[in-house]
Amino acid sequence: MSRTHIDTLLVANRGEIACRVMRTAKAQGLKTVAVHSAIDAGARHVREADMAVNLGGAKPADSYLLVDKIIAAAKASGAQAIHPGYGFLSENAGFARAIEAAGLVFLGPPASAIDAMGSKSAAKALMEDAGVPLVPGYHGEAQDVETFRVAAERIGYPVLLKAAAGGGGKGMKVVERESELAETLASAQREAQSAFGDSRMLVEKYVLQPRHVEIQVFADSHGNCLYLNERDCSIQRRHQKVVEEAPAPGLSPELRRAMGEAAVKAAQAIGYVGAGTVEFLLDARGQFFFMEMNTRLQVEHPVTEAITGLDLVAWQIRVARGEALPISQEQVPLNGHAIEVRLYAEDTDHDFLPASGDLKLYREPVASEGRRVDSGVAEGDTVSPFYDPMLAKLVAWGEDREQARQRLLAMLEETAVGGFASNLPFLRRVLAHPAFANAELDTGFIGRHQEQLLPAVTELPGEFWQLAAEAWLHSEAPRRSHDDYHSPWATSSGWRSGLASETDVHLASGEQRHTVHLRGPTQSRLQGEQLWTEQDGLRRAHRAIRRGDALYLEWQGRLYEVRRVDPIAEAEASHAQHGGLTAPMNGSIVRVLVEPGQAVAAGAALVVLEAMKMEHSIRAPHAGTVKALYCGEGDMVSEGAALVELEEIPA
Numbered sequence: 001m002s003r004t005h006i007d008t009l010l011v012a013n014r015g016e017i018a019c020r021v022m023r024t025a026k027a028q029g030l031k032t033v034a035v036h037s038a039i040d041a042g043a044r045h046v047r048e049a050d051m052a053v054n055l056g057g058a059k060p061a062d063s064y065l066l067v068d069k070i071i072a073a074a075k076a077s078g079a080q081a082i083h084p085g086y087g088f089l090s091e092n093a094g095f096a097r098a099i100e101a102a103g104l105v106f107l108g109p110p111a112s113a114i115d116a117m118g119s120k121s122a123a124k125a126l127m128e129d130a131g132v133p134l135v136p137g138y139h140g141e142a143q144d145v146e147t148f149r150v151a152a153e154r155i156g157y158p159v160l161l162k163a164a165a166g167g168g169g170k171g172m173k174v175v176e177r178e179s180e181l182a183e184t185l186a187s188a189q190r191e192a193q194s195a196f197g198d199s200r201m202l203v204e205k206y207v208l209q210p211r212h213v214e215i216q217v218f219a220d221s222h223g224n225c226l227y228l229n230e231r232d233c234s235i236q237r238r239h240q241k242v243v244e245e246a247p248a249p250g251l252s253p254e255l256r257r258a259m260g261e262a263a264v265k266a267a268q269a270i271g272y273v274g275a276g277t278v279e280f281l282l283d284a285r286g287q288f289f290f291m292e293m294n295t296r297l298q299v300e301h302p303v304t305e306a307i308t309g310l311d312l313v314a315w316q317i318r319v320a321r322g323e324a325l326p327i328s329q330e331q332v333p334l335n336g337h338a339i340e341v342r343l344y345a346e347d348t349d350h351d352f353l354p355a356s357g358d359l360k361l362y363r364e365p366v367a368s369e370g371r372r373v374d375s376g377v378a379e380g381d382t383v384s385p386f387y388d389p390m391l392a393k394l395v396a397w398g399e400d401r402e403q404a405r406q407r408l409l410a411m412l413e414e415t416a417v418g419g420f421a422s423n424l425p426f427l428r429r430v431l432a433h434p435a436f437a438n439a440e441l442d443t444g445f446i447g448r449h450q451e452q453l454l455p456a457v458t459e460l461p462g463e464f465w466q467l468a469a470e471a472w473l474h475s476e477a478p479r480r481s482h483d484d485y486h487s488p489w490a491t492s493s494g495w496r497s498g499l500a501s502e503t504d505v506h507l508a509s510g511e512q513r514h515t516v517h518l519r520g521p522t523q524s525r526l527q528g529e530q531l532w533t534e535q536d537g538l539r540r541a542h543r544a545i546r547r548g549d550a551l552y553l554e555w556q557g558r559l560y561e562v563r564r565v566d567p568i569a570e571a572e573a574s575h576a577q578h579g580g581l582t583a584p585m586n587g588s589i590v591r592v593l594v595e596p597g598q599a600v601a602a603g604a605a606l607v608v609l610e611a612m613k614m615e616h617s618i619r620a621p622h623a624g625t626v627k628a629l630y631c632g633e634g635d636m637v638s639e640g641a642a643l644v645e646l647e648e649i650p651a
Contacts, residue, residue: 004105004321006081008033010074011045012095013085014064015376016392017299018045021083024313033077035070037063039386044378051077059386059588060613064088065197067095071102081105081320083313087388090296091118091166092196107316109274109295116270117293119164124202127290130269132262135281135289137204139164143189145182151203152181158206161185163192163199167294169240170195170613174206187608187615190590195613209442210281212236213248213288215263216304218312219272220319226329227260228304228312234441235430237352238614242423242446243430244300245339246307248282249401249439255286266293274319275301275312299342299393302372306338306397337401339408341431343375345389347421349457354611356385356586356639360547361418361559365411370397370404373411383420385586385611391417401439405431416545416559418552425558429453460512464555467524467531468562469505469516471544472551474526508565581618581644583637587611592633594644598626606644607631624648 009025010033011018022032022045034049039058046052053073057063064070065088074082082099084090084107096111108114117123124139137159138151152159152175161184163171171192173184185201193199212233219225232248233241247256263278277298280288301312310333315325345355362379365371375392383389394411398404412428430436430453435445446453505516524533531544531553543554551562591608594600600620607618628645631637 003323004080006105006317006321007031008077008079008081009107009317010035010070010077010079010082011049011085012064012070012082013088013090014040014043014045014387016374016390017085017297017376019048019376020374021085021313022048024311025083025317028314028317030317031079033073033079035064035073037386039382039384042381044376044381053077058384060088061194061197067092067098070095071098071104074099074104075102079104081107081317083107083316084296086294086296086299091294093118105320107274107320109272109276113270113272114295117266117272117276117295119200123293124290126269127266130262130265132266132290133287135204135207135291137202139202141200143200145185148185148201148203149178149181152178155203155205160204160206161188162202162204163188163196164202165198165200166192166196167292169236169238171201172239183605187617190608191610191613191615194590194610207281207283207289209444210234210283210289211248211442212241212279212291213251213259213282214277214279214298215260216298216301216312217263217267217272217276217278218315218319218325219267219274219276220325221273221322222324224325224328225264225267225272226325226327226332227263228308228310228332229334230256230259231298231300231303232441233300234443235436235445236443237446241300241342242427243339243341243436244303245337245401245404246303247334247337249441252286255288259288262288262290266290275316299390300340302374302393302395303338303340306372306395307335308333309335336397336399337404338395338397339401339404339431340393340395341408341412341427342390342423343392343394343415343417343427344423345383345391345417345420346423348423348426348454349421350584352423353584353616354385354389354614355420355422356383356389356611357420358382359391359417359419360550361416361545361552362391363414363416364392365394365414370407371395371411372397386613388613391422402437405437416543416552418545418547418550418559418561426453428557460509460514460555460560462514464553464560465507465514465516467533467542467544467555468507468509468551468553468560469518470522470524471526471531471542471553472505472507472562472564473503473518473522474524474531475544475546475551506565507562509560509562513565581606581621581642581646583609583618583639583641583643584616585609585611585639587616587637589631589633589635589637589643590615592629592631594626594629596626596628599649600624600626600646606646609637609643618643620646622646622648 008031031050034046034052055063089095093111093114096106099106161173171188173188189199216228231246233244235243275297277294279291282288347353359381372395396404396408529545530541545552587609590610602623604620605617609616624646627647630642
């Protein structure tokens with residue numbers, strides 16, 4: 001077979017995966033081409049590419065899902081090949097066919113394989129023929145509510161609705177009882193249509209306390225196919241993976257081989273070529289059930305690279321050129337242990353709502369031996385509400401699982417995100433939890449340990465506000481010479497210069513307000529981005545980073561944004577409407593379910609907001625009458641914007 005020429009690669013994606021693919025492509029000597037939406041013109045993946053093409057638009061349907069524009073961009077830039085990344089068009093058979101028809105190379109499997117496995121329903125039938133155990137469910141063509149009602153009754157509640165054409169938690173919802181089915185099905189179908197352009201759904205029995213274990217497979221066009229061990233991805237929220245690791249803790253060599261051979265058999269049955277992942281549910285008895293096959297490179301592929309020493313993107317390029325896999329199954333390494341966490345822009349204090357805005361502060365841990373960072377942002381970038389809210393992936397390798405866990409915790413300690421909420425404190429709590437340290441893993445982990453992982457928001461103590469006031473005033477003081485900064489303890493009386501001996505400092509952090517009465521010189525000092533304090537002979541450092549009119553102060557493992565406020569001006573500006581309901585994040589209105597004058601019950605869905613390709617229902621906090629609507633379907637709204645005014649019905 002002749003070798004296919006590739007010297008320029010277009011990456012049909014954005015964010016960290018686009019940057020990661022470009023990194024290997026450049027190491028292979030290839031030129032790289034980025035595509036971007038209008039609002040992504042200054043994004044990191046664009047800055048790192050050799051060339052870039054503007055697709056226009058903002059939403060995925062108006063940019064990253066435009067097949068014709070992406071192919072035109074490849075031809076205009078001279079790219080011979082297209083890498084789809086993950087999400088967007090990565091599992092779209094029509095995209096693969098269009099690329100082939102244009103005489104270009106698709107760095108993914110044949111369109112026929114995407115067809116076979118891209119539909120979860122077809123994949124279930126294929127695996128059933130292959131004798132792989134399946135979770136009970138309905139995977140048929142009929143998509144009406146009654147069909148799903150009958151199927152759910154036969155399977156038994158709770159059931160899990162899943163988008164037939166997608167993954168990543170989009171269009172995936174749990175239904176606990178029949179009364180919830182119709183509304184939940186309609187919402188899941190809209191999410192699936194928005195994310196994948198296909199609203200078809202399937203329904204399965206919701207298996208309680210399973211582990212999510214997946215097998216990485218790789219095949220070439222010469223008939224070779226092997227598996228590169230497995231990953232455990234059981235730590236999830238909203239069916240979206242948060243922590244992944246390889247190998248799966250406690251998996252015996254015999255079970256690894258059985259799952260690996262089943263995955264290879266599935267890939268070979270459809271003539272698979274390239275990187276793919278076969279996902280299984282694994283119960284406590286060691287019995288595994290096929291879930292789906294992702295016909296693309298997975299988000300969590302770095303942990304497989306860490307334990308094998310292989311570069312899977314380099315393998316994708318090799319296979320696309322028509323080369324054979326460089327090793328056999330017996331030669332696949334398995335060295336040490338690796339753990340990855342996904343750093344998201346999301347508010348864990350408010351049900352993991354996606355966050356967006358300007359990334360005013362961003363610190364990544366330094367990459368070194370056993371430490372890897374795959375990111376798609378830099379400080380100063382804007383995170384929009386139109387795309388997945390992942391900022392970066394942090395990966396640690398160790399000779400054993402505990403070393404990897406400790407190393408990853410250290411990496412998280414070095415990370416800082418400011419400007420909007422992130423899941424950074426949550427990730428630290430997960431990694432530090434005794435149950436995680438003991439590898440007590442299943443998909444219900446977060447829910448089971450919610451009290452420790454997602455503690456209730458409490459009032460910040462006086463000690464925090466005292467530190468914040470001192471850090472704020474120090475950051476306002478004139479810069480000193482280099483010698484002044486050499487040691488935080490150059491003077492025993494504290495750093496007085498620039499600080500009033502008596503002052504009141506009015507501060508705010510989130511919705512909390514506090515006034516600190518400073519009297520006399522402080523016994524603290526700001527050195528660089530560390531606030532040093534001394535008490536009873538013990539000196540301690542607290543991270544304190546000033547960005548514009550905000551100070552980011554670390555307290556008990558969490559970075560708080562602190563602002564100085566004018567309480568009088570705040571009181572005069574307050575004009576919150578009684579009974580108003582506001583947007584919890586930036587997004588677009590996809591459905592308005594009520595009209596002025598309509599009476600609604602407590603908990604009734606009023607408006608459906610779409611952000612980050614997920615739907616969020618704005619519900620009535622109490623029974624009442626809709627007094628006014630401030631939005632319409634298709635409107636773009638900002639966080640905090642009034643959407644509905646609800647008048648409470650007098651008791």
